[in-house]
Amino acid sequence: MLDIKNLKVSVEEKEIIHGLNLNIKPGEVHAIMGPNGSGKSTLTNVLSGKEGYTISGDAKFLGENLLELAPEERARKGLFTAFQYPVELPGVSNVSFLKASMNSVLQANNKDLIDAADFLHLVKLKAKKLQISEDFLYRNVNEGFSGGEKKRNEMLQMLMLEPKLNVLDETDSGLDIDALKIVANSVNSLRSNERSFIIITHYQRLLDYIKPDFVHVLYYGKIVKSGTYELALELEEKGYEWLSNYDK
Amino acid sequence: MSGCLIMISNIIPKLFNNSNLLQFRQEQLAIFTQKGKPTKKVEEWKYTSLFNLDLENIVLSTKLEKPENNLNGKFYILLSDEIEFNLPKGVTLTKLDAKNYLLLNKDKNPESIQALNMSLAQYGFILNINEDIKEPIYIYEGINNNIAFFYNEININAKAQIVHICNKSKSAIQTTNVNVKNDAHYQFIATANSDAFNINFLNINQLDDTNMQCDFFLQGSGTNRLTHNHFLNKNSKCEIHNLSFGKGNSHHDFHSTINHVGSNSSSKEYAKSLVNDSAFCIFKGSVVVDETVENIKSDQLSKNILLSEKSKIVTQPCLLIDQNDIECNHGATTSSLDKEALFFLQARGIGIKEAKKMLITSFIDEKINRSLSKQIQSFLSGKLFDE
Numbered sequence: 262m263l264d265i266k267n268l269k270v271s272v273e274e275k276e277i278i279h280g281l282n283l284n285i286k287p288g289e290v291h292a293i294m295g296p297n298g299s300g301k302s303t304l305t306n307v308l309s310g311k312e313g314y315t316i317s318g319d320a321k322f323l324g325e326n327l328l329e330l331a332p333e334e335r336a337r338k339g340l341f342t343a344f345q346y347p348v349e350l351p352g353v354s355n356v357s358f359l360k361a362s363m364n365s366v367l368q369a370n371n372k373d374l375i376d377a378a379d380f381l382h383l384v385k386l387k388a389k390k391l392q393i394s395e396d397f398l399y400r401n402v403n404e405g406f407s408g409g410e411k412k413r414n415e416m417l418q419m420l421m422l423e424p425k426l427n428v429l430d431e432t433d434s435g436l437d438i439d440a441l442k443i444v445a446n447s448v449n450s451l452r453s454n455e456r457s458f459i460i461i462t463h464y465q466r467l468l469d470y471i472k473p474d475f476v477h478v479l480y481y482g483k484i485v486k487s488g489t490y491e492l493a494l495e496l497e498e499k500g501y502e503w504l505s506n507y508d509k
Numbered sequence: 510m511s512g513c514l515i516m517i518s519n520i521i522p523k524l525f526n527n528s529n530l531l532q533f534r535q536e537q538l539a540i541f542t543q544k545g546k547p548t549k550k551v552e553e554w555k556y557t558s559l560f561n562l563d564l565e566n567i568v569l570s571t572k573l574e575k576p577e578n579n580l581n582g583k584f585y586i587l588l589s590d591e592i593e594f595n596l597p598k599g600v601t602l603t604k605l606d607a608k609n610y611l612l613l614n615k616d617k618n619p620e621s622i623q624a625l626n627m628s629l630a631q632y633g634f635i636l637n638i639n640e641d642i643k644e645p646i647y648i649y650e651g652i653n654n655n656i657a658f659f660y661n662e663i664n665i666n667a668k669a670q671i672v673h674i675c676n677k678s679k680s681a682i683q684t685t686n687v688n689v690k691n692d693a694h695y696q697f698i699a700t701a702n703s704d705a706f707n708i709n710f711l712n713i714n715q716l717d718d719t720n721m722q723c724d725f726f727l728q729g730s731g732t733n734r735l736t737h738n739h740f741l742n743k744n745s746k747c748e749i750h751n752l753s754f755g756k757g758n759s760h761h762d763f764h765s766t767i768n769h770v771g772s773n774s775s776s777k778e779y780a781k782s783l784v785n786d787s788a789f790c791i792f793k794g795s796v797v798v799d800e801t802v803e804n805i806k807s808d809q810l811s812k813n814i815l816l817s818e819k820s821k822i823v824t825q826p827c828l829l830i831d832q833n834d835i836e837c838n839h840g841a842t843t844s845s846l847d848k849e850a851l852f853f854l855q856a857r858g859i860g861i862k863e864a865k866k867m868l869i870t871s872f873i874d875e876k877i878n879r880s881l882s883k884q885i886q887s888f889l890s891g892k893l894f895d896e
Contacts, residue, residue: 309856336858348853352871361867362857369858401871418857 262287262426262457263327268318270300270307270482277303279482280318285426288454292468292493293461295479296501301461302345304479305430308459309342310335322426336362337369339425343415343432350402355414358402359384359421366422387420390450391443408435416447423451428459433467445470465497480504516567517541517629524569524631525607533611537619537628544621556791556823557734557762559622562680562706567656569631570679574651587634587650599640599667602648605633605660613662614686616712623710626682630660638669645670645694653678653702661685663695670694677707677731684710689719696724701731701759708734717743717771727753727761727790734762743771751780752873755788755820762791767807769798775806782813783869784820793825796839800831809839814846814872816865 263285270278278300285291295301307314310332320327322340330338350358364374375383388398391413403411412432419427432444448458448471460471468476468490476492477484478501485504486492521534546564547554575586585595585602596602603609613635615627634648646669650659656679663671668691675683677700687695701707707729715721719742727733733753741747753761767776782790796807811824826839846868854864 311852331861332852332855333858333860333864336856342856344853344856348847348849350850350853350868350871352874353867358854358857358867361859361863362854365858365860365863422858 262289262323263459264319264321266319268304268307268320269316270303271315272303272313274315277482278307281479281482281484283477283484285457285459287425287457288452289475290452290458290460290471290473292473292476293459293479293484294463294465294476294493294496296463296504298481299479300482301479302430303482305342305345305428305461308335308340308428333365334369336422336424337366341419341422341424341427343412343419343427343429345430345432345434347403347411347415349404349406351404353402355398355400355402355417356381356384359398359418362418363421384417384421387417390420391417391447393417409437409440412436412444413440416444420447420451423456425455426457426459427451428461430461431463432460433462433464441467442470465493468493478504516565517625520567520569520629524629525610527607527611530607530611534628537624540619540624541621541628544624547621553620553736553764553793556789557732557760559706561704562708563656564625567629569629570652570655570657570681572654573632573657574653574676574678576649576651576674576676585646585648587632587648597640597642597644597646599638600642600646601635601637601639603635603637605630605635609635610660613660614688616684616710622682622708623684626658626684626708626710627660629658629682630684631658633660633662635661636663636671637666638664638671639666641668641691642670645672645696647672647674649674649676650683651676651678652681655679657681659683659685663687665689665691665693665695668692670696672696672698674698674700675707675709676700676702677705677729678702680706680708682706682708684712687711687713689713689715689721692720694722694724696726697735698726698728699733699735700729701727701733701761702729703731705729705731706734707731709736711735711737713737713739713747715739715741715745715747717745719745721745721747723747723749725749725751725763727751727763728759730757730759732760732762735764737763737765739765739767739776741767741769741771741774741776744773745771746775747777749776749778751778751792753780753782753784753790753792755782755784755790756786757788758786759788760790761788763793765792765794767794767796769796769802769805769807772802773804774802777808778810780809780811780824780826781872782811782822782824783816783872784813784822785816787817787819787821789821789823791823793823793827795827795829796837798828798830798832798835798837802832803834805832805835805837807835807837807839809837811841812872813841813843814869815843816846816869 265283268281360380478486751763780792784790792811798805809826811826813822824841851864
């Protein structure tokens with residue numbers, strides 16, 4: 262699904278990620294944990310195609326050079342990023358945005374566009390799953406939403422697009438226990454042998470609900486340790502201080 | 510300028526006239542002669558040069574045009590010889606003539622270009638709305654021949670919605686006086702095509718206890734100037750939206766003055782500009798509160814988006830207040846399209862062109878577009894995205 266080799270990322274000549282390697286196979290769920298400033302959000306931004314970074318190394322997504330694709334091309338090929346701070350779009354309603362997004366992806370994959378009635382039926386169904394009320398769908402994207410509502414809205418987009426590779430950047434931050442479960446349930450409902458996830462988080466608590474296959478520790482721009490769910494428990498117990506033995 | 514004045518003097522007698530009107534026209538010409546064509550040294554015309562507006566060789570328009578496509582068949586079209594119309598009950602629409610022109614209210618202290626217009630007014634209409642109407646009234650004025658001078662009056666005595674479209678492919682100067690005695694929604698769409706100057710003076714007088722919404726659109730590839738002068742009497746309220754859309758080398762100058770002359774009056778003004786290519790948009794908005802009035806509320810906001818490196822905006826929101834019992838806010842923002850928002854849309858599979866269109870449309874929708882009929886939305890959308 263995703264094969265990253267020796268990825269180096271700099272911002273204004275300062276290297277943030279120093280030769281990262283990561284291989285994700287279809288169906289796998291990988292958690293990336295790390296302290297503040299370890300490069301987690303930089304990795305998310307680079308994967309989703311945000312400008313402003315100097316990048317070297319290699320990242321293949323479904324066999325294609327991911328780094329050469331525009332953000333919309335990545336999304337159309339099945340890469341989805343749930344952002345840590347989703348932007349507000351005043352004047353753009355959730356339904357019109359979601360429909361435009363869905364149809365762009367469908368069109369790029371030579372599939373029939375979804376008509377208004379089918380779309381509304383589907384979006385209401387998915388919203389219900391996330392315990393999102395209908396009036397929420399007609400509000401402007403993220404405008405005036407609470408932190409938790411923004412994150413649930415990201416999940417709604419993920420459920421609608423059903424992407425192949427899902428990157429969740431600290432989706433658990435700012436969520437109460439109930440909202441956390443809802444987010445976890447939506448991720449679990451999408452898990453399949455063909456679909457993969459990268460869950461980026463500071464804390465182990467989300468991973469109690471979404472059991473990852475692998476856990477990686479990102480520390481000062483490098484994956485310094487990899488393991489299974491037990492590694493997340495260890496991090497929760499020890500914190501990130503013990504990682505200071507590793508080279509920065 | 511002297512050659513110009515001789516030319517105008519020769520033209521005046523050929524316009525519809527009687528002896529009193531002839532005298533009025535000559536008086537207005539004298540005002541224009543005295544003040545002269547405004548230059549950029551005149552503060553109010555600082556950003557809009559009339560240098561290329563040829564008044565030396567005036568050849569009056571001989572013909573008005575129909576719209577290219579009659580969007581919904583409901584336009585009342587001002588033509589040279591007639592007005593095409595099928596009016597609702599309680600509405601009268603009359604073509605300007607010597608008799609009614611003389612009787613119309615006129616500015617006693619006009620600026621020079623307005624005086625020139627009153628001197629040469631050749632086309633116009635008088636619209637009276639005496640009974641409530643549910644459907645909007647669409648009025649279309651089109652010119653693509655020489656230069657034209659218009660003088661219009663709209664008397665709103667009953668609830669009404671009016672869409673006034675001024676489509677100018679050649680230069681035109683126009684004054685429209687709107688007298689509001691009942692709740693009204695007035696939309697004014699000024700298009701200056703190619704190198705035309707479309708100069709409009711819009712004077713709105715809202716009487717006591719009236720509510721009004723105004724939507725103004727300035728667009729096209731030429732030069733638009735809208736001088737909007739609005740009077741709010743006792744207990745009256747208005748909400749004014751302006752959208753200037755500049756592309757190519759176009760120039761759109763919206764000068765607005767809202768005068769609170771009656772107590773308990775309130776105004777909201779939202780002026781927006783979307784500027785692309787090498788276009789230039791100007792908003793100069795003043796809210797004037799007289800010392801004799803009290804309990805005034807006023808909001809004024811100017812929001813602008815620059816779509817290219819060479820596009821330019823000047824915005825001057827301004828409050829002129831001689832009274833303490835008021836609640837006034839004003840502000841202005843200017844930026845390019847939000848890069849984070851564009852990236853967010855792209856990251857959801859939406860191409861950059863479509864993403865920009867979505868953000869531009871949302872910018873227009875906020876406060877403005879949602880109050881427009883579908884026909885006008887489509888008309889404007891065609892103008893905005895037809896590149």
